[in-house]
Amino acid sequence: MAAVALALKTGATTRGLVAAALLALAALPSARAADAACESAATQKALAGNARAAFVKQCEADAALMACDTQAVEKKLADASRGRFIEHCLADTALKNASPACDAQASEKKLAGVARSAFMKKCVAAEGGAPK
Numbered sequence: 001m002a003a004v005a006l007a008l009k010t011g012a013t014t015r016g017l018v019a020a021a022l023l024a025l026a027a028l029p030s031a032r033a034a035d036a037a038c039e040s041a042a043t044q045k046a047l048a049g050n051a052r053a054a055f056v057k058q059c060e061a062d063a064a065l066m067a068c069d070t071q072a073v074e075k076k077l078a079d080a081s082r083g084r085f086i087e088h089c090l091a092d093t094a095l096k097n098a099s100p101a102c103d104a105q106a107s108e109k110k111l112a113g114v115a116r117s118a119f120m121k122k123c124v125a126a127e128g129g130a131p132k
Helices: 002-009 014-026 030-045 049-074 081-099 100-108 111-128
Strands: none
Touching: 014 111, 030 049, 081 100, 081 111, 100 111
């Protein structure tokens, strides 16, 4: 977040603000923090209505992609393995965002990998939700 504050202080361009926000988002572990940063960036751009909703949705998607890509880099994955990892990571992120309650239950049960994904899909479906 310091990058965003610095960009704001120095009068950075909109592109600079977005870049700073995305860099800050990459360092944040929580989807809620990404939501807040995207909302903040939309406020800085004075967006409202459909334009704001579209911007925030794209910002959150970009943040999720950056977080998944960062994990792939940390795991030193390349080419096809990296692509598959990112696809699974994005799907898991969508499930987490669809139901924080299901995510909490999966964490309590200490589920991971395929077992966590299967549990999350069933739990979200049972709640009547669908991944974003």
